[in-house]
Amino acid sequence: MVKPINISTPLSDQDVENLKIGDEVLINGVIYTGRDAAHKRLIDLINEGKELPFDISGQIIYFVGPTPPKPGQVIGSAGPTTSYRMDAYSPYLIAKGLKGMIGKGARSQEVVEAMKKYKCVYFAAIGGAGALLAKSIKKAEVIAYEDLGPEAVRRLEVESFPAIVAQDVYGNNLYVEGMKKYAR
Amino acid sequence: MREIEASYITEKVKGLCMEANYDLPKDVLLAFQKAKEVEESSLGVSILEQLQRNAEIARNERVPICQDTGFGVVFIELGEDVRISGGSLKEAIAEGIRQGYGEGYLRKSICHPFTRKNTGDNTPPIIHIDLVQGEKLKIIVAPKGGGSENMSRVTMLKPSDGIEGIIDFIVNRVKESGGNPCPPIIVGVGIGGTFEYAALLAKKALLRYTGSSNADPELAGLEKDILNRINDLGIGPMGLGGRTTALAVHIEMYPCHIASLPLAVNINCHAGRHKEISL
Numbered sequence: 042m043v044k045p046i047n048i049s050t051p052l053s054d055q056d057v058e059n060l061k062i063g064d065e066v067l068i069n070g071v072i073y074t075g076r077d078a079a080h081k082r083l084i085d086l087i088n089e090g091k092e093l094p095f096d097i098s099g100q101i102i103y104f105v106g107p108t109p110p111k112p113g114q115v116i117g118s119a120g121p122t123t124s125y126r127m128d129a130y131s132p133y134l135i136a137k138g139l140k141g142m143i144g145k146g147a148r149s150q151e152v153v154e155a156m157k158k159y160k161c162v163y164f165a166a167i168g169g170a171g172a173l174l175a176k177s178i179k180k181a182e183v184i185a186y187e188d189l190g191p192e193a194v195r196r197l198e199v200e201s202f203p204a205i206v207a208q209d210v211y212g213n214n215l216y217v218e219g220m221k222k223y224a225r
Numbered sequence: 226m227r228e229i230e231a232s233y234i235t236e237k238v239k240g241l242c243m244e245a246n247y248d249l250p251k252d253v254l255l256a257f258q259k260a261k262e263v264e265e266s267s268l269g270v271s272i273l274e275q276l277q278r279n280a281e282i283a284r285n286e287r288v289p290i291c292q293d294t295g296f297g298v299v300f301i302e303l304g305e306d307v308r309i310s311g312g313s314l315k316e317a318i319a320e321g322i323r324q325g326y327g328e329g330y331l332r333k334s335i336c337h338p339f340t341r342k343n344t345g346d347n348t349p350p351i352i353h354i355d356l357v358q359g360e361k362l363k364i365i366v367a368p369k370g371g372g373s374e375n376m377s378r379v380t381m382l383k384p385s386d387g388i389e390g391i392i393d394f395i396v397n398r399v400k401e402s403g404g405n406p407c408p409p410i411i412v413g414v415g416i417g418g419t420f421e422y423a424a425l426l427a428k429k430a431l432l433r434y435t436g437s438s439n440a441d442p443e444l445a446g447l448e449k450d451i452l453n454r455i456n457d458l459g460i461g462p463m464g465l466g467g468r469t470t471a472l473a474v475h476i477e478m479y480p481c482h483i484a485s486l487p488l489a490v491n492i493n494c495h496a497g498r499h500k501e502i503s504l
Contacts, residue, residue, distance in 0.1 A: 063268070065268075077341070078341055105292065106292060106293075106332065106334075107292050107332070108288075108289050108292050108294060108330055108331055108332040109330045109331075109332070110330070111288065111330045114288075117288065117289065117292065117330055117332070118283070118288055118289040118290070118291060118292040119292050120291055120292050120293075122292075122293070122371075122372060123372040123375070123405045123406075125405065145372075145404060145405070145407065145463065145464075146372075146403060146404045146405035146464060147403055147404060147405075147464070165404070165463060165464075165465065167272055167275050167276070167279075167463060168291075168372070168404075168407035168463060168494065169276065169279070169290065169291045169407045169494050169495055169496050170275050170276060170278075170279040170291075171279070171289060171290065171291045171292040171293075172279050172282040172283040172286070172288050172289065172290060172291075173275055173278055173279035173282055174279075175288075176282070189343070190333060190343050190345070191292075191332050191333065191334070191343075192343075203275075205268070205465060207465065215465050215466070216403055216404055216464050216465065218466070219266070219268075219459070219461060219464070219465045219466020219467070220403075220458065220459040220460055220461070220464075220466055221459065221466075222266075222459065222466050223265065223266060223459035223461055223466045223467050223468055224457065224458060224459030225457040225459070
């Protein structure tokens with residue numbers, strides 16, 4: 042097994058250009074959460090010409106709606122949700138400087154084009170491994186849309202958060218390549 | 226006539242919600258182990274190992290296996306000689322869901338279809354009640370995640386489509402779903418009945434012991450064929466390539482109208498969660 046690559050946010054163009062599909066990474070630093078309802082609000086802000094609730098430049102958004110933390114926990118279970126539901130929104134955020142997304146399942150051609158044009162990478166985390174992934178989250182704080190409950194935007198501090206490069210800035214797609222390799 | 230207190234039912238449903246979300250059933254864990262033995266992708270094996278570790282953490286620390294703790298789907302087998310006292314059966318179940326999701330630190334995932342406003346307590350549940358003989362009450366709580374539910378379909382095939390048409394539809398559904406429903410998946414299939422009954426059969430098929438065969442040899446053979454075809458797709462764990470796309474295919478069948486061939490495919494992620502109790 043190849044050793045995982047350590048990466049730290051914020052990410053530069055060069056950081057994401059170095060990543061290829063199949064690479065296993067360990068993510069460190071600050072990442073932001075957002076899923077369906079939060080994405081809709083973020084895009085509404087962009088359309089109205091307003092500021093986003095956090096500086097998105099160089100950042101990673103994790104598509105997740107965690108369970109509530111038990112007493113003593115930083116966050117509840119926190120695995121990825123399916124990404125295609127964010128496809129309609131992601132290109133706007135990528136154009137604003139978003140450098141990475143963490144989710145599960147393949148992305149649309151529109152997202153791929155934006156990822157190539159503005160240099161952004163898509164990571165897959167293990168869906169349904171929410172209890173395990175929560176161990177890599179050291180701090181969590183709601184920074185916007187508290188009324189959305191599990192869908193609120195959170196600022197997370199992560200250490201060695203494991204993910205796999207599923208779609209890279211060159212338009213390569215592990216969902217397609219992986220399937221080809223093992224199909225009979 | 227036997228009396229069962231509504232508050233007792235609430236207490237049991239509450240406990241089942243937590244157990245189902247914290248403790249992955251043995252049959253699913255066994256299926257992970259089997260999958261690891263045949264998986265050819267090293268990344269696939271690593272993913273399966275992480276799913277095993279995840280289940281262990283969830284069980285030991287009593288935290289949810291997955292952050293999507295699901296829609297509260299509840300199956301009831303109500304004996305004809307049972308009377309519920311001190312409240313209604315449906316309200317007792319809803320209250321159990323409310324308390325289980327609240328006190329168990331489970332995610333509240335139910336919202337208004339248009340405004341998307343969260344109901345805040347994971348109610349209302351989905352309740353399926355079967356009347357049976359006797360004086361027992363069986364409760365099955367099967368929390369259902371949204372990601373895999375979104376990949377499920379009902380279709381009305383033509384009788385001329387036959388068994389080949391059924392196989393093609395199921396395999397294509399899994400193929401088009403790719404990595405979205407968190408493979409390795411469990412595929413519940415309902416054949417026959419009516420539009421809504423086929424879907425109910427498919428959901429009930431997911432409650433079976435993972436990897437068990439239908440008692441009808443013809444359906445058991447069909448389950449095996451479809452599982453092989455699905456695993457030949459190469460989708461693999463999390464859709465990143467590999468030999469294990471599905472852990473099991475479970476088919477349930479019922480007679481249908483001479484004009485129809487209803488077919489439902491209900492996809493479940495690898496977290497085949499369900500817990501039951503007989504009172």
